[in-house]
Amino acid sequence: MDEGRKIFRYSAAVAQIRTRTALERGTRCDEAPRTLQLKLMVRSIVFPRVLGKSLDELQPLLALLQGLGFAGGNEWHEGGSHGVEMLAPRGGFELIAATDSPSVDAMVEVADADLAYEIVKRLIPTLSQKMGKDEAPGSDFDATLPTKKDGAPRISKEIGDTSYGARLFEVEVSGVRLGFISYARKTDARGMEGALDARGKKFAIVIARFNSFITERLLDGALLALRQCGANAKDIHLVHVPGSFEIPGAARHLAESGDYSAIVCLGCLLRGGTLHYEVIANEVTRGVGQSAQETGVPHGFGVLTCDTLEQAIDRAGLKSGNKGYEAALAAVEMACLREKVTVGKTASVKGAQ
Numbered sequence: 001m002d003e004g005r006k007i008f009r010y011s012a013a014v015a016q017i018r019t020r021t022a023l024e025r026g027t028r029c030d031e032a033p034r035t036l037q038l039k040l041m042v043r044s045i046v047f048p049r050v051l052g053k054s055l056d057e058l059q060p061l062l063a064l065l066q067g068l069g070f071a072g073g074n075e076w077h078e079g080g081s082h083g084v085e086m087l088a089p090r091g092g093f094e095l096i097a098a099t100d101s102p103s104v105d106a107m108v109e110v111a112d113a114d115l116a117y118e119i120v121k122r123l124i125p126t127l128s129q130k131m132g133k134d135e136a137p138g139s140d141f142d143a144t145l146p147t148k149k150d151g152a153p154r155i156s157k158e159i160g161d162t163s164y165g166a167r168l169f170e171v172e173v174s175g176v177r178l179g180f181i182s183y184a185r186k187t188d189a190r191g192m193e194g195a196l197d198a199r200g201k202k203f204a205i206v207i208a209r210f211n212s213f214i215t216e217r218l219l220d221g222a223l224l225a226l227r228q229c230g231a232n233a234k235d236i237h238l239v240h241v242p243g244s245f246e247i248p249g250a251a252r253h254l255a256e257s258g259d260y261s262a263i264v265c266l267g268c269l270l271r272g273g274t275l276h277y278e279v280i281a282n283e284v285t286r287g288v289g290q291s292a293q294e295t296g297v298p299h300g301f302g303v304l305t306c307d308t309l310e311q312a313i314d315r316a317g318l319k320s321g322n323k324g325y326e327a328a329l330a331a332v333e334m335a336c337l338r339e340k341v342t343v344g345k346t347a348s349v350k351g352a353q
Contacts, residue, residue, distance in 0.1 A: 051174045051175055051176065052174070053080070054082075055082050055084075057174065058082070058084060058174065060127045060152065060153055060173050060174050061153075061173050061174040061176060062084060062086065063123065063126075063127055064120065064123055064127065064153060064171070064173055065086045066086075067119055067120075067123045067224075067228060068108075068110070068116055068119060068120070068180075069321065070086040070087060070088060071086070071087045071088075071318075071319055071320065071321050072084065072085070072086065072087070072317075072318060072319070087319075088108065103157070103170060103177065103179070104170055104177040104178055104179035105176050105177045105178065106176070106177075106178055106179070107178075107179040107180075107181055108178060108179065108180050108181070109181055109182065109183070110180050110181070110182050111182060112182055113159060113166075113167035113168060113169060113180055113181060113182035114159060114167060114182075115196060116169075116180045116182075117155075117159045117169050117180070118196065119196070119228065120153075120155065120169075120171055120180075121155070122228050122229075122230065123153070123228065124153045124154070124155070127152070127153050127173070128152050128153065152173070153171060153172070153173035153174075154171070154172055154173075155169060155170070155171055156170045156171060156172045156177065157169055157170035157179075162181075165183070166181050166182060166183045167181065167182050168180070168181045192337070192340060192341070193333070193337060194332075194333040194334060194335070194336035194337030194338075194339075194340060195333070195336045196229045196329060196332050196333055196336070197229060197230060197332070197336055198226055198229035198230045198231035198332045198335075199229075199230040199231070199232075201231065201235065201261035201262070201332075201335055202235045202236075202237070202259060202260045202261055203226055203231060203235065203236050203237070203260060203261060203262055203263070203264060203328075203331065203332075203335075204236075204237045204238075204239055204251075204254040204259075204260045204262075204263050204264070205219065205222055205223075205236065205237070205238050205239065205263075205264045205266060205328075206239045206241060206247050206250045206251050206254065206263060206264070206265050206266065207219050207238060207239070207240055207241070207266045207267070208240075208241055208242070208243050208244045208246070208247060208266065208267035208268065208303075209240055209241070209242055209243070210242060210243035210244065210267070210268070211267075211268035211269075211270065211312070214268040214304065214309075214312045214313065214316045215266055215267060215268050217316035217317050217322065217324070218266040218267075218268070218302055218304070218316055218322065218323060218324030218327075219238075219266055219324060220317070220322075220324070221316070221317060221322030221323070221324035221325030221326075221328070222264050222266060222300075222302065222324040222325060222327060222328035223236065223328075224325060225324075225325045225326075225328035225329050225332070226328050226332065229328075229329070229332045231332075237260075239254065243267070243280075244267030244268070244269050244280060244284050244303055245280050245283060245284060247265045247266075247267050247284055247287070247288065247303065248265075248283070248284060248286075248287025248288050248290070248291055249287070251263045251265055251287075251288060251291050251299060252287075252291040252295065255291055255292070255295035255297035255299070256295055260297065261297075261298075261335040261338075261339075262297060262298040262299070262300060262331035262332065262334060262335040263291075263292075263297060263298070263299045263300070263331065264299075264300040264302060264324075264327050264328050264331045265288050265299055265300065265301055265302060265303055265327070266302040266303065266324050266327065267284065267302075267303040267304070268303070268304045268306070268312050268316075269281050269284070269303065269304065269305045269306070270306055270307075270308070270309060270312060271306070271307045271308075277305075281305045284303055285301075285303070288301055288303070289301075296338070297338075298330075298331055298334030298335050298337075298338060299331070300327035300328055300329075300330045300331030300334075301327055301330075302323050302324045302326070302327030302328070304316070304323060
């Protein structure tokens with residue numbers, strides 16, 4: 001029997017059982033799939049794995065996953081035991097028929113494996129140092145070499161193309177083997193894009209003091225992103241303003257100075273009982289966008305506009321990632337893109353002459 005027919009046969013059998021169950025529960029046939037999906041089907045799945053005896057032993061892997069964009073999920077602490085979930089937007093089983101066991105414990109699909117590879121290479125020296133590694137991060141550091149301390153991260157398989165058209169590399173950290181893959185790589189169709197390379201570039205971060213409980217977390221995320229992209233600490237300048245309304249004006253002055261490759265704007269607006277929220281949110285968004293367009297200097301927009309404090313907390317490093325981190329990454333990428341476009345224009349002009 002054809003392999004596709006086998007899968008279809010099993011799927012059809014499952015559908016029949018699902019419909020029969022729905023009928024027994026008094027649900028119409030045409031509603032059965034949706035009703036069962038909502039009421040009976042699996043909502044999520046977690047594969048627990050013991051990696052150590054303390055939270056400190058989990059930190060290298062947690063830092064690696066957070067650096068690649070995983071969001072923190074539920075945590076539990078009971079006695080001397082601890083558990084921390086790391087969540088991806090979606091996931092699933094992969095059922096394999098093969099003679100050999102897979103080389104990884106989990107496969108993570110990413111939007112761009114090459115970009116993820118660069119992020120991991122920059123994270124590894126920092127994680128290794130925290131675990132007591134002797135080597136200092138630098139140009140001579142080889143992330144692919146076996147580490148001196150058990151559990152320290154290393155790239156176990158260099159990035160490369162697979163026979164089925166994907167890009168893949170593998171990492172081993174804290175005893176877990178992870179594969180990172182991106183499918184349907186379309187190099188020819190990609191065109192021009194900026195890299196996440198902040199080396200040699202200067203950045204200004206404009207941060208509002210109002211709602212500092214949130215904005216300080218956004219600032220932590222932005223600084224982390226810039227450091228991971230290679231920015232030097234002395235090339236990152238912080239500018240504090242009273243509130244989000246003052247962000248566009250400060251960003252405009254900084255951009256017009258010509259001293260910065262990009263500006264990162266961080267603030268937090270929470271909806272109240274009047275129209276004040278809408279007025280400020282519209283003006284801040286318009287002002288930051290106008291500053292970026294008229295000065296030509298990229299602006300990363302990390303101003304939260306939330307209905308509740310809980311939503312803001314989620315977007316400042318909890319369930320929905322850290323928008324300050326994302327704004328800084330966008331600023332770095334756009335600064336690199338602007339540099340690349342400028343170089344391309346200069347080359348075209350010289351060629352025409």
